[in-house]
Amino acid sequence: MPLQEVVLAEPRGFCAGVDRAIEIVERALRKFGAPIYVRHEIVHNTYVVNDLKARGAVFIEDLAEVPPGATLVFSAHGVSRAVQQEARARGFQIFDATCPLVSKVHVEVAKLAQEGYEFLMIGHKGHPEVEGTMGQLDHGIHLIEDVDDVARVQPAQTDKLAVVTQTTLSVDDAAHILAAVRARFPQVREPKQQDICYATQNRQDAVKLLSPQVDVLIVVGSPTSSNSNRLRELAAKLGTPAYMVDSAAELQSAWFEGVTRVGLTAGASAPEVLVQQVLERIKALGATAVRRMEGVQETVKFPLPKGLRLGEAA
Template sequence: MSGANQKMRVILAQPRGFCAGVERAVEIVELAIRKYGPPVYVRHEIVHNKRVVEKLRSIGARFVDELDEIPDGAITVFSAHGVAQKVADDAGLRDLPVIDATCPLVAKVHREGQRYAEQGYDVILIGHEGHPEVEGTRGRIPGGVHLVSSVDDVDRLRVRDPAKVSYITQTTLSVDDTRVIIDKLKQRFPQVAGPDVRDICYATQNRQQAVHLLAQHVGVILVVGSPNSSNSNRLREIAAEMGIPSYLIDTAEDIDPAWFTDIDAVGVTAGASAPEELVQEVLTRLGQIAPVAIENLEGVEENVRFKLPEMLWDVAGSPYGRMGRPQAREGERNTAAASAE
């Protein structure tokens, strides 16, 4: 800070934190435990956030890497990232009672890829190797996909017919980086079919746009999110690419007061899998470092809602659970997202 008695401005991005797919996935696990009793087994982390996973574990969720770690007959939840068809088939062969918490927008990408494959297209998946969503999407498309993570990967592609090429994308990518890759695909394959950047989910796009705006008003940006959260990492990278020092923090304890030397305004945002309570803890920690004045940046108001699996409607009290039914004033992008279910 530039003055000993001057308050440090803390500007909050809007929107930030939980998206509709994460809200839905977390509520699915909570409702499953309430309805069937613990333990409920979840294949992979339900979402990529340590606090969320620890809270669910404390009420009876057990997180496993593979189905063979799940006892016969145990309630099984697939994470928000989706699973390969073989995983779903293996669960069926074991007659495991499955509740699918795959984000509806991820499932929409699966359907797009399947449709292209059925029409004889080579399918290119723009995404990051090893991410659970990418592994799930790859395993849902007959004949497999070509995984592309960079412009250089496009140059190395070998396809059956350059006139029959399509692409889909991971939902949590950088919009700007993905657009560059898509432009390269269009240069190499002029007839390529694909959704432009529409596969990147509404929440990812909204949060990235908010960081672009936030970076114009602050000297440093804190992104609340776990290190394994793809969308949180993209937010930090976007701020850094704009020349703003930016830090990905799992909790308020990760904050280093030295980051704010000669800084008058701090920006705070959160990835789509980070709960608001973590943001509030960050604000408390900042207030311990220096007096703060908290401001909210204007941004997109999200109103997306996804239905819960029907088997949980009774315990949830409604198809939409605690999020409630979407309002009629929904914007075009939000309406499109909600229709994915």
């Protein structure tokens, strides 16, 4: 049978933290003019970053690249204390676009560290969110990437041991690793609410519902996007062929041969405009109907930093 239907995941695409981070850069550009410097990609999406670059945002990794007195934005992933201190010492005007759900993890780490806790952090080495969270302390945070790491880790003490997680992990993978942590360290302190963010959870839940209904799943997201990668991996684990694309141009007609129903979703850093472009391309390949699956309606909204709210002075 020819390609017939595209089923759109719900929810998909931008989350409240990404919306807020992009709006911070946009408002800073309007209020202070270009250039606005941003440490690291504001969110992990090529389209978003290139759009902001065209408007005057300059993305940097080293604060030495930022001229004195400039306006600097920290990305949604958060930064270490050392980066915060260096930015203040250099005299920049700073706006922090760290997702409030990541900031919540930072606050928890700082609070428990004062009580003498060591930490196990479940996450991916090299991801900026992990670097930012581990950088909240000079020592005492051990990175756990998989179950094997749980067996190898050697905290200095186990009486006061807490676990935190990167917010964009696979919910199932994190639960598997956390079970191993509990088995080895029964006294470990867990967050009152899980660290994996509501949007990551909701998008993964939607893929779990969608995957059995479709012959192939397309995930819109950039290669650097952790949560987008997890969506593709999740569908594949459920037995549904899945592909991640940064744009409609990356779709391959061979993926749709012998396919009658296509699922379409997007990571939390991928804008809806890309989803619609991918949808139009799939229609051009023969799809005749589009159906939106029912799902959680997200109403979370995070406030902007002082100095960027409407009518406020910096």
